[in-house]
Amino acid sequence: MCRDNKTEQEKINQFEDIYTKHDAVQWYTQNSFLFRLTNRAFRSEEIDQIYIFRLFITDLYKQLSSLYSKQEHMHDIKIYRGRKLMREELERLRNNIQHIISINGFLSATSSLDVALCYARAETSREGYESVVFELDIGHNQSKACVDISKYSKFTDEEEILCTIGTIWYIENIDWNNDTATWWVKLKLTNEKAQPSMELVDTLRKQYIDEECTLLNLANVLVAVGKYNQAQNYHKIMYDNLSVTDNQKIQMNNCLGILSYEIGEFDNAIMYFQKAEEIINSKQELFNHCQATICMNKQATYSALNNYTFAQEYFHKLTNIILTGLSANKHLMVKIYNNIGLSYHINNELDEALKNYARALVSDNPHSLDRSAVYNNIAGAHYIKKNYDKAKSYYTRAISIAITFR
Structure with a gap:
């Protein structure tokens, strides 16, 4: 898959040569094979695919926990995530307002609404996609799940917040926002679980x-x-x-x-x-x-x-x-x-x-x-x-x- 792509092959070689467990966040935030393949494995929900990346996922999880213990904790703040979303996915979310959703992998967000809007409004040649901004309410006593990684990210100007694996969110509301010309999805972090x-x-x-x-x-x-x-x-x-x-x-x-x-x-x-x-x-x-x-x-x-x-x-x-x-x-x-x-x-x-x-x-x-x-x-x-x-x-x-x- 990456053999014919010299840039990606160079990144793979570099990863093999210099990666340490303390660099997990920086490697994850790069636009490279590691970010794409790890998230593809999570989306597949196939255990054997996730298992391939188990060591890196463990390093990333542990580094997030370490960063959380060292930084000023976030309370009652809102963060944002902007992206292009297929209409079918958006419709599924709209049909589940006032229900919970679980995130399979790590969830990348930002403390900057402007950054989120850039991602939501990004040009795409693919049909059937909508511009969506997720407003993520971390709430009180829930902040351990989300960590400010802006100082450690490959792209420090994006003010990135990374939420750990398996966060569960309550869908409060979904509306069209005329001011931003995007769909606006309000989610609130919750401790609630899918009990069965x-x-x-x-x-x-x-x-x-x-x-x-x-x-x-x-x-x-x-x-x-x-x-x-x-x-x-x-x-x-x-x-x-x-x-x-x-x-x-x-x-x-x-x-x-x-x-x-x-x-x-x-x-x-x-x-x-x-x-x-x-x-x-x-x-x-x-x-x-x-x-x-x-x-x-x-x-x-x-x-x-x-x-x-x-x-x-x-x-x-x-x-x-x-x-x-x-x-x-x-x-x-x-x-x-x-x-x-x-x-x-x-x-x-x-x-x-x-x-x-x-x-x-x-x-x-x-x-x-x-x-x-x-x-x-x-x-x-x-x-x-x-x-x-x-x-x-x-x-x-x-x-x-x-x-x-x-």
Whole structure:
């Protein structure tokens, strides 16, 4: 992309030679590949694209935090952002007045209205664009999100303010301004969050990220939200890393087994689960938690293959693991009891299935996604038993929980 552009290639070479983490703001404010590609990655909302720029994004975020701690804090001031906006985007904003919007990446603004107007009125040959000025009200006690970088920017005369990743704004009003001949969009910085989305993020963080954000944890989250191809890419990156621990190898093989299961490659799933099990058996200290997870997944896969002999074998292994005192891990216990219930369910032993579903509910958080899955299975069992009122009730409960995580 930049190979045929000598100017951009020179900037890339310069970046490789002299960049340090203390120069992140200056590099970001240059009209160069780094600014464009970083923002393109944020706009794409693709984790693997954002991951490419993770080190630079981290440097920029940390430098903004450092600058904030050193400068005079901004309170109750208005800043501005001018740009050309597609009519469709402007219309979407107008349809969401008195609602909130979240900014995916960093947001560049200015304390100078004149600078914002220059950007808003800039000539463009593209059709279907409107001149727009955003009036951004930082408000009181909200100023930490926005930092004055004018002394550190490549263009000091633009009086630039940079707002950090993920700021959330309330759309107060949108009107045509005759004085400036631009659309005028009033936004107010807010602490409000999109609650269902934040609950989903918190659930994924608790269930799939133990202590730190690693490639492996990221891959686990991608599996949980159905991004199987991206998850496979991260596992390939991990496999190329020679410092992978035995525990991580177990998790990777388990995750690859789940990926294979989800796309219907059951034989491959068994192969990956078997690899994980072999490592576990050689590492006794990892046995209980990991073995339970692998047994649960192998049981589900053998059931999908209609191989009930092996499914029952792993069902009994799961039962023995539970008896050894694994019950402290409530999240895992929910999945185990739910899978045991499904095993009985498939064999049409519905009363035993319902007993295990009930055990899963006792172990679970009242508002988790796993509980929604258990309710769905209970409803299915009651439907087969022709208990239609109960089936309807449990389907309703399953939907009411699941819909909050959309």
